[in-house]
Amino acid sequence: MNIILIGDSGHAKVITDNLASCGHQVVAKLDDKYTKLFQKDSCWFGPISEVQSLIDKEQARVIMAIGTNSVRRNIAEGLGLAADQFATAIHKEAIVSQSSIIGHGTVVMPGAVINAAATIGNHAIINSRAVVEHDCTIGDYVHVSPGATVAGMVSLGEGALIEVGASIIPTKRIGQWSIVRAGSAVLEDVEEFTTVTGVPAQVIFKAEN
Ligand SMILES: CC(C)(COP(=O)(O)OP(=O)(O)OC[C@H]1O[C@@H](n2cnc3c(N)ncnc32)[C@H](O)[C@@H]1OP(=O)(O)O)[C@@H](O)C(=O)NCCC(=O)NCCS
Known part of the structure; x- marks a missing residue:
């Protein structure tokens, strides 16, 4: 193509x-x-x-x-x-479950894992060695950065940025256009337009909207 x-x-x-x-x-x-x-x-x-x-x-x-x-x-x-x-670009060395759904324009980098029944939106980036576990719902324009881990049944709202090496425990919800800073561990839901950092992750910024 x-x-x-x-x-x-x-x-x-x-x-x-x-x-x-x-x-x-x-x-x-x-x-x-x-x-x-x-x-x-x-x-x-x-x-x-x-x-x-x-x-x-x-x-x-x-x-x-x-x-x-x-x-x-x-x-x-x-x-x-x-x-x-739009096309998708899924590296041949990414591991993508056949039961997952990948939206148009989305790119999946080498070493990434997208597990069973995950749904990835449009124009998302699942970066190198990122993990998106089973039953996750990943919104449009999300970026899961290199080495980040999104555990099972997590939901990431539109435009969310999960920076390098961050982790999100199962079932948590990250609101739209929120940012999880590098290396953070998210143990609770994060509201929309909010930046969190640290282990465990704490809110450091919330945009007025
Ligand atoms: C580079 C980086 C550390 C810059 O942070 P910054 O400019 O200081 O960001 P902020 O102004 O929002 O930081 C606010 C506070 O949170 C701290 N902070 C920022 N990121 C942090 C992190 N990942 N872990 C712990 N603390 C962090 C800052 O040190 C600052 O603390 P202070 O107020 O005591 O000085 C941050 O943007 C980052 O982690 N970038 C990685 C981006 C990424 O993964 N991109 C994907 C590429 S593929």
């Missing part, structure tokens, strides 16, 4: 490797750091506004290669594409 990446940073490099592991090819990397379309080594580079013309030209599908959850959401929604115009 031909793939267009939106974003051309470090995260795009990892997704390119993911796709190559399954025989897919990145045919374009679009990023607004580029002002005009050009081709180099058989790959197109250019501004994001070129996405539709390249979808048509290359018969390609799209993956958001932007690590920041809110930026990924804003740009994805601004593209105006249908769900089936």
Whole structure:
């Protein structure tokens, strides 16, 4: 399959490797750091506004290669594409249960484990060696960072960020757009738009909304 990446940073490099592991090819990397379309080594580079013309030209599908959850959401929604115009990028060395459900645009990095009956939303990132256990519900635009562990039956709201090496014990709920800082252990539910840190995790910030 031909793939267009939106974003051309470090995260795009990892997704390119993911796709190559399954025989897919990145045919374009679009990023607004580029002002005009050009081709180099058989790959197109250019501004994001070129996405539709390249979808048509290359018969390609799209993956958001932007690590920041809110930026990924804003740009994805601004593209105006249908769900089936997005692909997924699941590394061949990720372990993904056949009973799990993976939404469109989602990327699953090497060594990640997604266990039985987990549901992963759209445009999520399940990063290297992250674990999403059985029966979890992971929202759209979530990022489970490298080495983080999300135990069984946990729910992560839209846009939640679970930073590197953090852990969440079974059944807990993390509200939308909340952040679990690196290495924290979450033992209680976390409200929306809230940042927690430490072992056990404590609230250090709650946004007004
Ligand atoms: C780098 C980092 C430590 C910066 O923290 P920061 O800028 O100090 O963040 P804040 O201002 O929100 O910190 C508030 C307080 O919480 C502390 N804190 C922040 N992250 C923490 C953590 N993971 N564990 C313990 N304490 C932490 C800070 O030291 C600070 O304490 P202080 O007020 O006593 O000085 C934090 O952003 C981080 O953990 N980043 C990792 C991101 C990540 O995993 N990304 C995924 C990449 S794939």
